[in-house]
Amino acid sequence: MMMTKDTASKPVIGIVMGSSSDWDVMQHAVAILTEFGVAHEAQVISAHRMPDQMFAYAESARERGLRAIIAGAGGAAHLPGMIAAKTIVPVLGVPVPSKYLRGEDSLLSIVQMPKGIPVATYAIGEAGAANAALSAIAMLATTDQALADKLLAFRAKQTQIALDMKLPPV
Numbered sequence: 001m002m003m004t005k006d007t008a009s010k011p012v013i014g015i016v017m018g019s020s021s022d023w024d025v026m027q028h029a030v031a032i033l034t035e036f037g038v039a040h041e042a043q044v045i046s047a048h049r050m051p052d053q054m055f056a057y058a059e060s061a062r063e064r065g066l067r068a069i070i071a072g073a074g075g076a077a078h079l080p081g082m083i084a085a086k087t088i089v090p091v092l093g094v095p096v097p098s099k100y101l102r103g104e105d106s107l108l109s110i111v112q113m114p115k116g117i118p119v120a121t122y123a124i125g126e127a128g129a130a131n132a133a134l135s136a137i138a139m140l141a142t143t144d145q146a147l148a149d150k151l152l153a154f155r156a157k158q159t160q161i162a163l164d165m166k167l168p169p170v
């Protein structure tokens with residue numbers, strides 16, 4: 001099982017993915033959490049290849065102090081929904097691009113949860129992974145002013161980049 005951990009303090013955000021082949025996409029969530037200094041853990045948990053471990057992860061998430069779980073998977077992407085079925089910790093789902101359907105299958109698998117068990121669903125690919133992390137940070141920032149200030153500075157930087165954009169002459 002691949003596992004990375006920000007060891008500075010107890011993880012508050014869990015990142016799981018169905019395969020190590022999802023890492024190229026999911027590393028963008030890890031990069032954002034690292035940039036903001038949010039304690040997190042990342043590992044492979046496959047819904048269909050290791051269902052017992054998936055249930056154990058979801059069932060222990062709350063008592064271990066996780067405040068949100070970012071779950072990425074591709075194809076018949078049942079990982080986020082199944083984790084959400086076993087915990088009330090908010091689950092943020094990231095559709096990973098798939099080989100034949102380019103992640104449209106992943107997106108629909110994750111976004112179409114039946115009423116009652118929500119999975120917040122993000123864009124296909126790296127934008128979705130990064131935005132899931134930013135949403136998790138925004139959730140933590142509702143009770144953490146220092147983190148809110150970092151998020152505001154992050155937004156201000158993007159505003160400045162857009163303001164500085166120049167178009168080529170016609």
Ligand code: RP5
Nearest residue numbers: 018019021022073074075096
């Ligand atoms: C899903 O199947 C994973 O999330 C991954 O996106 C996809 C392919 O997995 P591998 O065959 O690359 O391990 O479970």
